[in-house]
Amino acid sequence: MAYRYGEYHDGPDPLAPPYDVRAALDEMGDAILSGSTPVHALRDLLKRGLPGMRDNRGLDDMLREVRRRRRELRERGRLDGTLERARALLDQAIGQERAELFPDPSDDARLREAELDSLPDDTASAIQELTSYEWRSAAARQTFEELRALLRQEVLDSQFRGLREALANPDPAAMERVRQMMGELNDMLEADARGEHTQEDFDRFMSKYGDLFPEQPRNLEELVDQLARRAAATQRMLASLTPRQREELANLMAQTLEQAGLSDQMRRLGQQLQTRRPDLAWNSPERMTGDDPMGMGDAVTALEELADLNQLESALRQDYPGARLDDIDEDSIRRALGRSAVDDLEALKRVERELEEQGYLQRRRGKLELTPKAVRRLGETALRRVFTSLEAGRRGDHDQHDAGAAGELTGASRPWRFGDEQPIDVVRTLVNGIRRTGSTIQLSVDDFEVAETERRSAAAVCLLVDLSYSMALRGTWAAAKETALALQTLVASKFPQDAVQIVGFSNYARVLQPDELAGLDWDMVQGTNLHHALLIAGRHLDRHPDFEPVVLVVTDGEPTAHLLRNGQSAFEWPPSRETLELTLAEIDKMTRRRATINVFMLAADERLKEFVDEVARRNGGRVFSPSAERLGEYVVSDFLRQRRIRR
Structure with a gap:
């Protein structure tokens, strides 16, 4: 036997390694650290597409494709093609009849010409009057029958996709079969409304009439969905015409159904479909901008696809409360964008599920939150980025996977x-x-x-991070949080004997737990209360008297608030003398504790420079002025430098 190997096209590569959701979490982490909520960060990730997955489309890519497809449909043609074609055939039949009557000098010929002259301008009314007319011209009779066949095919095709081909043959048995099908379909829908319908009933129906339904529905629900969408598209087509065109076409449809003996059955069907699917846009007009006239069946198909695309666009935007990927209908995606888009959507859904199932995201009271496991992962990523920068700069420590608590x-x-x-x-x-x-x-x-x-000394580490609103305004907020996460992860992984405390401060200061760092938001209040932060840090150092003290301060502004004796915060700008004196007094206490304070200054403000220079003079610590992008690198390398000296 001969074998031929080629590229696999039936869906995603079955031999591809599973997608690592940690990469997706890292992508979300950047947005979360910048102040986004987990749910918005996840939505933004799914809109962009997944990192590391070749040729994978995000929701935005699909949305652009849907909009392009919608433009193409709208530019395809005009909706009045059937009316135009019917008028042309009617004029042709009348012209052929007049050509037959003109040479005849009889009174009968003149009476017939007068009858033709008195036909109403309305196409539907003219066709109605000519239904009982006895044509003298065989060519005119044939053209008129062609007109009636056209209307019969177009009208029924607008209701049932595929009946145009079934009725191409003028055999009366074919029309009788359509009548029987519609009767049994209505009976089946009414039985279902009474709760008496079974899947076996539907299977028997499809075994008899399946060839009339090219989409091959698997159950009654799918059949109702297909018929209702097409019926709603027919209504939208009528609503999109001018009032005169709408009246003419509606009359033509009514005449055609009456002559075919389907008027009552079609009325029953339309009522049941509208009752079952009231959510569809039944009478919303649609603007078509093309020049080519479309037949009624083709026009309804185009409007049906446009409705699917409009609904799909709304689902892909995911901009409504409670939006989820499960709201996006796979059948609509397949019809509009093909099988590959379904695979892309499934990949996005899988990542959303995996983030929850693997313990990175959790829903608490309907709100999506990061788990402690996710925060640890973000800290590891932040630390890895810092070490990458240190390696690239050829300075400082680098990533050592074998480092632990033990010394040499x-x-x-x-x-x-x-x-x-x-x-x-x-x-x-x-x-x-x-x-x-x-x-x-x-x-x-x-x-x-x-x-x-060798014995390795333990350290009591205090990282004081400014939470004031100016950090967000200057774009340094995400870098500060990432730095705090990186330092927390570094101490936990390489120096587990150390005691680390992260203190955030704005008008007040508070201890920040590792699990809340990632989702932490800035404080929209006035005040930079470094005085309170140093008080909290001092208590942490006092609880570990035998540990080496390490104090790191990240700020973009001078102290503008202090803590009163009653526990209230006092704010004043420019800083009051009392605020500066109390803050410097805490600096002096840190110096007596043998704690070196290194300050990382994120703004070039002159008053801030004067303050940190005074801190360095009193304490002996160092002052750094890194960019936001290199803040983590500076803080981590400085901490490692101090740990090497003290070891």
């Missing part, structure tokens, strides 16, 4: 004791087991030994 190995070992964190000395442990048991190694607790390491 001394070369000695000792028996393991409960609670030891030093690494296991594997060689000595195995030797102990062999000595005790002989050739067979069966380890016991007493066999284990640990490698001795």
